[in-house]
Amino acid sequence: MTHGVTIAGTGSYVPEKIVTNDDLSKIVDTTDEWIVTRTGIKERRIAAENESSSDLATQAALKALEQSNTKAEDLELIIIATITPDTLTPSTAAYVQTNLGAHKAVAFDISAACAGFVYAMKIATNMINGGSVKNALIIGAEKLSCVTNWTDRTTCVLFGDGAGAAVLRPAEEGEGRILATDIGTDGTQTKILNIPGGGSACPTTPENIHENLATLTMSGKEVFKQAVTRMRDSANTVIERANLTPEDISLVIPHQANLRIIDAIADRLAVPNDRVFVNLHKYGNTSAAAIAIALDEANREGKIKKGENLVMVAFGAGLTWAAAAIEW
Numbered sequence: 500m501t502h503g504v505t506i507a508g509t510g511s512y513v514p515e516k517i518v519t520n521d522d523l524s525k526i527v528d529t530t531d532e533w534i535v536t537r538t539g540i541k542e543r544r545i546a547a548e549n550e551s552s553s554d555l556a557t558q559a560a561l562k563a564l565e566q567s568n569t570k571a572e573d574l575e576l577i578i579i580a581t582i583t584p585d586t587l588t589p590s591t592a593a594y595v596q597t598n599l600g601a602h603k604a605v606a607f608d609i610s611a612a613c614a615g616f617v618y619a620m621k622i623a624t625n626m627i628n629g630g631s632v633k634n635a636l637i638i639g640a641e642k643l644s645c646v647t648n649w650t651d652r653t654t655c656v657l658f659g660d661g662a663g664a665a666v667l668r669p670a671e672e673g674e675g676r677i678l679a680t681d682i683g684t685d686g687t688q689t690k691i692l693n694i695p696g697g698g699s700a701c702p703t704t705p706e707n708i709h710e711n712l713a714t715l716t717m718s719g720k721e722v723f724k725q726a727v728t729r730m731r732d733s734a735n736t737v738i739e740r741a742n743l744t745p746e747d748i749s750l751v752i753p754h755q756a757n758l759r760i761i762d763a764i765a766d767r768l769a770v771p772n773d774r775v776f777v778n779l780h781k782y783g784n785t786s787a788a789a790i791a792i793a794l795d796e797a798n799r800e801g802k803i804k805k806g807e808n809l810v811m812v813a814f815g816a817g818l819t820w821a822a823a824a825i826e827w
């Protein structure tokens with residue numbers, strides 16, 4: 500008899516170095532007031548030069564393993580969602596497998612930008628439900644500071660570094676479980692949010708190296724509109740699939756990109772703001788790590804109680820979107 504998939508433990512890690520809005524105002528033409536009013540972000544964490552995405556991921560994973568009482572050698576699956584892999588190949592997950600000593604685990608990365616952690620959750624859930632693995636580790640890890648154009652005030656104020664992780668396994672009777680998931684992609688909108696260079700379409704060359712092509716570019720207003728619509732629809736999809744109503748949701752954990760986007764989603768879902776988890780003032784947008792870090796903080800701060808329902812909903816480059824309804 501299967502009871503679905505449970506989240507057995509969570510973990511997160513952010514680098515020590517804090518960069519405030521005032522710090523940024525010394526390198527680009529911006530102010531703390533502009534950034535806080537337009538985004539809600541007050542500061543972000545920036546990884547050390549010798550700290551890579553796999554290092555951040557490993558620290559988050561160790562905490563999730565500890566909380567879930569899982570030994571690394573018992574893991575059978577590691578999925579890392581990242582747009583800032585340590586190397587283009589092998590996968591960041593391969594480095595993390597070795598760092599943890601999780602030698603039995605099949606390990607691979609996925610690229611679904613800010614929606615990646617929830618994509619990973621869906622893939623791992625399906626693999627566990629299908630019976631091919633038992634203990635799975637999913638991680639969102641990003642060192643966005645290495646793909647940020649630090650001379651562009653319209654983007655550099657938005658992003659930060661960090662990692663979050665969760666251990667998934669088959670639910671025992673009476674345990675919480677993942678009730679429904681939704682993932683989607685619209686490849687017609689690749690130009691509104693992307694890293695144009697550094698890949699096979701536009702490799703970095705001695706001629707273009709000074710053009711900052713391997714950094715994040717964005718049409719802020721268009722992304723804003725798409726984010727609100729897609730996240731509203733995806734959250735509603737999982738609420739419906741789980742046979743819930745907005746009143747049944749104790750906590751919404753949205754992607755942490757912009758407080759105005761979060762407020763708009765809460766409004767459209769008819770969920771009061773005190774049931775929406777926000778930590779972007781501390782970390783900015785950490786892409787695939789954002790929801791994972793928020794899930795861990797909400798868990799460790801006791802914001803989700805056993806038996807309560809939560810909805811996670813994310814949006815990112817691709818365009819990608821994803822949501823999950825979870826009974827805790």
Ligand SMILES: CC(C)(COP(=O)(O)OP(=O)(O)OC[C@H]1O[C@@H](n2cnc3c(N)ncnc32)[C@H](O)[C@@H]1OP(=O)(O)O)[C@@H](O)C(=O)NCCC(=O)NCCS
Nearest residue numbers: 529530533537613652653656719720722723756757814815
């Ligand atoms: C990026 C974002 C905060 C910009 O806010 P906005 O209200 O759309 O602001 P605009 O882009 O219209 O810019 C307004 C003005 O502020 C200026 N500006 C932009 N960044 C600035 C900064 N950091 N400091 C000061 N001024 C800034 C612009 O140059 C523009 O000036 P102008 O009117 O003289 O041309 C907002 O569009 C947004 O959050 N979009 C979604 C981003 C996102 O979530 N991305 C990730 C999705 S996963």
